[in-house]
Amino acid sequence: MTPEIVTKISAYIWALDYGSVLVFALTGALVASRQQLDIIGFIFMAALTAVGGGTVRDLVLGRDPVFWVAQPELVVIAAGAAFVVYWTAHLLESRYRWLLWLDAIALGVAVPAGVGVAMAGDFGPVIIIIAGVITGTMGGLIRDVVGNEVPLILKGSELYLTCAFGGAVIALMLAWLGLPRPVALIGGGFATFLLRAGTLIWGWSLPVYKPRPPRTRG
């Protein structure tokens, strides 16, 4: 990514990256609490989750250095979130419920962050949508693989990927309709979150793949 493009990554995209780092860090720390790790383990899981998606996005788009190397205070924020969870997680009724809802918020912030970076890089629509989905989902996927949870994306009934995909498409379409880019991104983020919230509350789902029942024998 050439310097001129980097300067196009405006303040509001950085704000989205900060927000998604903070909330994803909380979810990583909650997984650490479910694994009964020590404080350094909390920080590691929080940081890995917080920057994982954006790191994959930046590597494939060729953004150099990746966002948190340019702004190391992002990792400090993730560490702070880990501390807060370490001292408060025992107060929560259901840590898994909190994990799901915080993850939904993080998804709603990270998807537009990914879309915004790819738009600033003048990539085409396919890459813009993929950048949104990667930024939204890869951090949580890494968190779940490393932290020994069933990845949320593998739960067919969760519509997880569909929310990320739908939100990225909506952000792109709002920008095409002529809305200012920050507004389009915020709209796409809200759409992502609302889709996911609907899934969590009302159990919205797409039909999942079900193999035909075996033939009954004559």
Added chain:
Amino acid sequence: MTPEIVTKISAYIWALDYGSVLVFALTGALVASRQQLDIIGFIFMAALTAVGGGTVRDLVLGRDPVFWVAQPELVVIAAGAAFVVYWTAHLLESRYRWLLWLDAIALGVAVPAGVGVAMAGDFGPVIIIIAGVITGTMGGLIRDVVGNEVPLILKGSELYLTCAFGGAVIALMLAWLGLPRPVALIGGGFATFLLRAGTLIWGWSLPVYKPRPPRTRG
């Protein structure tokens, strides 16, 4: 990777990348069907498997941007493959058997694709072989780790890595013997597939590591 090297990535290497994306995408979608995901889950698993190996190859070799960011229609092809599998997988007798054989074909296309990119970048023989093995195996490895399957490379009896390694070495040797590069790559690809097919049909294997039996007590 400097522009002059990129221009050396000729049409036949792109053709190999297209082919490996298509067939690996089918295997990713089959794993999605085994996990009973929805259509977006099919697309995600198909795309992840299709571009995973080539992405790792391009990142470590410093090819910028990675191949599918330069040619986003590759991801559209993977999505199309996911649709086809979503609507047809129930017709298959044994999805796992199809998974194994499609994966064997994909391996036979992806290994020479990796070898070809590294040759175009004027890397040495060790890196050329590694690029072939990475391109051939990493997509399937990511598919299996994310999709909760036992990684094929961990099944000692499957000779999986040996086929990728052997095919890459053969492609390299054919090029050293003076054959035109496309011919050497296609030869290496066939060797990869035939080795793997032999493993699947006749159960070829190398001796696996077996610890000595425990000493019998006097």
Added chain:
Amino acid sequence: MTPEIVTKISAYIWALDYGSVLVFALTGALVASRQQLDIIGFIFMAALTAVGGGTVRDLVLGRDPVFWVAQPELVVIAAGAAFVVYWTAHLLESRYRWLLWLDAIALGVAVPAGVGVAMAGDFGPVIIIIAGVITGTMGGLIRDVVGNEVPLILKGSELYLTCAFGGAVIALMLAWLGLPRPVALIGGGFATFLLRAGTLIWGWSLPVYKPRPPRTRG
């Protein structure tokens, strides 16, 4: 990473990379022996473990190409280590015990290797510490995820991450105190290893997260 910075990566940092590749390769091959793979599987697991941490470090710091692409003999060393383990692992009383101790040595070499590369790149303290932790822990994490072992970092009682973190901080502080960089790095490496050895011998640990016991019913 610009060429001038690459020249600042002096011989002693390369020596650390060589050492960590060798010892991590041994641990990867031991995991392969626990999975009963064939010789190519041993080489794959050894190489993956040996270069995994440094590869992630180099990708996020923007070092291009990654270290083992610039010095492919590192992969040959890893393959050699795999051969040695393949022929000798059956002689070991407890392969898991060897795995733990070799991993501790590798950690003590890889953490200063990561710190040294980031110092040579003139990064700030947060990134320097992260580079040390990544280089020390990512190779083993990839090894454990792929090789189906419980990741060492997830064992709360193992203080694994804390050792890497502590060693990186100590290397940084020794450099700040004015010690020559090679001395600071070696000091940080010894600190890493001694912390980890203490954990393994005396079971040192930080308090792990324990949810409050459920309220007793009246």
